[in-house]
Amino acid sequence: MSGTKLSCDVVVIGGGATGVGVLRDAAMRGLSAILVERVDLGQGTTGRYHGLLHSGxxxxxxDPESATECAEENAIxxxxxxxxxxxxxxxxxxxxxxxxxxxxxxxxxxxxxxxxxxxxxxxxxxxxxxxxxxxxxxxxxxxxGTVDGWRMVWGAADSARQYGAQVLTYHRVTGIEVRDGAVAAVICHGDKTGEDVTIDCRAVVNAAGPWAGKIAELAGEQDVEVxxxxxxxxxxxxxxxxxxxxxxxxxxxxxxxxxxxxxxxxxxxxxxxxxxxxxxxxxxxxxxxxxxxxxxxxxxxxxxxxxxxxGARPLLKDRRVSADDTRHMSRNMSVITHDVRGLVTVAGGKLTTYRLMAARTMDAVCQVLGENRPCRTADEAVATGSTYKVTHRLGEVEKAKKASHGLPDPDPVICECELVTKSMITDLLAAQPTATFDDLRRQLRIGMGPCQGGFCASRTAGIAHESGCWSAAQSTELLRLFLKNRWNGIYPILSGAQAREASLDEWIYQGTYSIDALPVTDLPAGAELVSATPYPSPGPNPAASTGDTQSTDSASGTSTANSSGEGK
Ligand SMILES: Cc1cc2nc3c(=O)[nH]c(=O)nc-3n(C[C@H](O)[C@H](O)[C@H](O)COP(=O)(O)OP(=O)(O)OC[C@H]3O[C@@H](n4cnc5c(N)ncnc54)[C@H](O)[C@@H]3O)c2cc1C
CATH class of the missing domain: 3.30.9.10 (D-Amino Acid Oxidase, subunit A, domain 2)
Known part of the structure; x- marks a missing residue:
């Protein structure tokens, strides 16, 4: 097959908390490892969860076993x-x-x-x-406690890279090659590059969360019922x-x-x-x-x-309860060593126990490889940066204001809800010139506060254009995509005060900017990969109902929320 050829000891499929945890664990045990994720890191269940670091x-x-695991992992x-x-x-x-x-x-x-x-x-x-x-x-x-799943995943991935691991985002696994009853290679397709990549390996960890059943089938294994x-x-x-x-x-x-x-x-x-x-x-x-x-x-x-x-919990079918009773299915983690040698699936569990799941998975992989390499992930901090405080940005902004002695602020606040300054946006764009609006949202929290992008989104698009990263037409298209994705999460709760806010946003973007009439250009490759547009687009007046009850225009009365992440 043409395309790029790579090789390593372990390929990890899935860039959620579990997969990234496995990658770090493998790399810290001294194994060469490559993670393959079909979109960006933390875009599956890990980007759509409740944010709770369970005490147990x-x-x-x-579920007493889970309680003890949560208590121990919470401390770690x-x-x-x-x-x-x-x-x-x-x-x-x-x-x-x-x-x-x-x-x-x-x-x-x-x-x-x-x-x-x-x-x-x-x-x-x-x-x-x-x-x-x-x-x-x-x-x-x-x-x-609470935990920012993206920050946790990015930190663990950076740590894994420091130990020599590689991360291939926007690469979708399309095949697993099995030779003589053992995994031999993983084949994936780069959705941004358009290229196929074949990775020869000794072991494959299937950490594809709710998609794990489909990945196991690629190796001919039918026994993972997620x-x-x-x-x-x-x-x-x-x-x-x-x-x-x-x-x-x-x-x-x-x-x-x-x-x-x-x-x-x-x-x-x-x-x-x-x-x-x-x-x-x-x-x-x-x-x-x-x-x-x-x-x-x-x-x-x-x-x-x-x-x-x-979000969708990756639960393994629990024969003690009915097939539809997910509320009572076990939350326990499962590590499955398959008949196909070298293939290990990990599923279930919680974000709070991601590190422990990774440790047990890599214990199983090491056993299959016949190597004795102990887990070290609890010994070393992933991030050496500061301890998180919800007020940290306020302190920085106030300090800068004081230093400006009443003169116009050289680094104005662009997103008042989340206190994102102009330099935070330009610094990120300088470091990641292909960043999209969604990257800015997840990394800086632009558009995730009370205005949901109503005021800060257009300013951000302007800054990105001014800094030379996005053309005017690209800024408009990225802004439109961003607003569409925000809308997916607003539509299901559109009533009362939120309907009035949506009406104001609609007036700003349609009434003042005529955003749908502005010229646009193709999005940067991959920008649309995290988006979906299942809701009716906001019309001239999206807030037709401002009553106190939930309104929905969809014929079925059912909304599907598949926006690119949550509104935390
Ligand atoms: C509603 C809800 C609330 C929750 N709240 C909490 C909580 O408060 N605290 C807590 O500890 N836990 C919570 N959880 C559980 C927790 O979110 C999950 O256990 C955890 O995020 C699962 O991570 P994962 O890496 O296993 O799966 P995912 O994050 O789903 O990762 C799987 C990855 O595989 C990728 N993938 C799929 N197919 C392919 C392919 N063909 N090629 C390449 N990549 C592929 C996907 O894109 C995805 O990124 C919650 C879960 C839900 C659903």
Missing amino acids: GRYVVS LTRIHPDAVEATGGLFVAVAGDDESYPDRFLAGAEATGVPTSEITVAEALRREPRLNPQIFRAFEVHD VPGRGIMIAMNHRLVNRVVNRCVYPADGDILVPVHTVSIIGTTDARASDPDRLAIEPAEVQQMLDAGEQLIPGFRQARALHAWA
């Missing part, structure tokens, strides 16, 4: 990813009407599983989180709480509120999806999440819902 509390009754990740983890702490609260016997089982389970937990008074819980429902009758503090467990989440427009707040109940829908960066995220649901690339957001689920938020925080519905998105 959620699983102390339902906090240490090795200081710039991605915010150690917010967390509360479990029992609200009037909840099962009164559960809190005692919770406390006993925490004790048995080693999840650090202590009971605090209701008054103390309300002092710490004044917006909590005053009807709570018991409260416990735990070590929950059931995508779809969950939706909604970002609210500010930090309603500063700690993670969990309902103290057996795991259920909408029972966790997570403060992530500048917003709070309520979630989640759990229902079987037929295709992890097409995840629906039902209007009833949106209402269910808002109702659940209201039970934790009275007045929750008055806050503005910013953005909704969905």
Whole structure:
């Protein structure tokens, strides 16, 4: 076959948390490793999750093994990813009407599983989180935190590269060559380069999350039955709480509120999806999440819902429950050593346990290769940068303002919601000249705060053009793509205050800029690969309904959210 030829010990398929964790682990064990990801890193489930670094509390009754794993990994990740983890702490609260016997089982389970937990008074819980429902009758503090999945994945990938590993993004695996019963090579196609790449290897790790079944089939293995467990989440427009707040109940829908960066995220649901690339957001689920938020925080519905998105848990079929009951399927990790020698699949688990999953996977690979190479990923911090603080940008912006002595700011704030300055944008574009709007969004959080790009997106496009990175026509097309993707997450929650905001944005972009009428040009190769346009485009007046109930124009009443990431 023509195209590029590479070779290494281990090929890792999938650039989510699990795959990147395996890559780092393999490289730190001294093996040569190449990761292949069909889009960019962290664009699968890892870019569409709830943001919670589990303390283990959620699983102390339902899944004790997972609870202990989470507690141990929580401590390790906090240490090795200081710039991605915010150690917010967390509360479990029992609200009037909840099962009164559960809190005692919770406390006993925490004790048995080693999840650090202590009971605090209701008054103390309300002092710490004044917006909590005053009807709570018991409260416990735990070590929950939040974790920026992208920052974590990028940090682990950089660390792996320092140990000699390679990362091929925008490369889709199309085949696995098996010779004499063993994996021999992985074949992939570069969607940006148009080239085929063949990677000769001794082992293949299938870390393709909800797509893992399809990858196993490429090697002729039919025994990986992944059931995508779809969950939706909604970002609210500010930090309603500063700690993670969990309902103290057996795991259920909408029972966790997570403060992530500048917003709070309520979630989640759990229902079987037929295709992890097409995840629906039902209007009833949106209402269910808002109702659940209201039970934790009275007045929750008055806050503005910013953005909704969905992700698919890579659950392995659990024969103890019905094929559609993803809520009760095990969250445990599974490492499968296949009959095809050298092929190992890893699935299940949680983002919180990504490092442990990688360690167990590489133990299995080393066993297949007959080599004794111990795991070292817990010994060394991934990032040596500063510890994450939600207020870090405010401090920097205020310092710069003071230094300018009242003169026009040489480095103005472009995105007020996330305090992104002009130099942050130009520095990123200088370092990554092919960066798209979506790269700026994920790396700087442009468009992820309360205005959802309404004010900052056009300024950013202008700066990118001014800096010579994007032509005028390219800026317009990238801006249009960005707005379309934001719209995918806004449409399912379009009502009340958010409908008014969408109407204003529509007026700015259509009324003032006539963005649909401006000349455009081809997008840079690969820019559209992370996008989908399943919703009706905003018309002249997208906010036809400004009532208090969810509005949807789609014929089925069902929305699909496949936007390029979430609105955190
Ligand atoms: C709604 C929801 C909320 C969650 N909340 C939390 C939480 O708060 N805390 C927590 O710890 N966990 C949470 N999880 C679980 C966690 O998000 C997942 O366990 C984790 O992100 C899975 O990572 P992964 O790398 O296994 O899969 P993914 O991130 O999906 O990675 C798989 C990758 O494989 C790639 N791929 C697929 N096919 C190919 C191909 N042919 N060639 C190349 N690449 C391919 C995909 O593009 C993708 O990037 C949540 C999950 C969901 C769905």
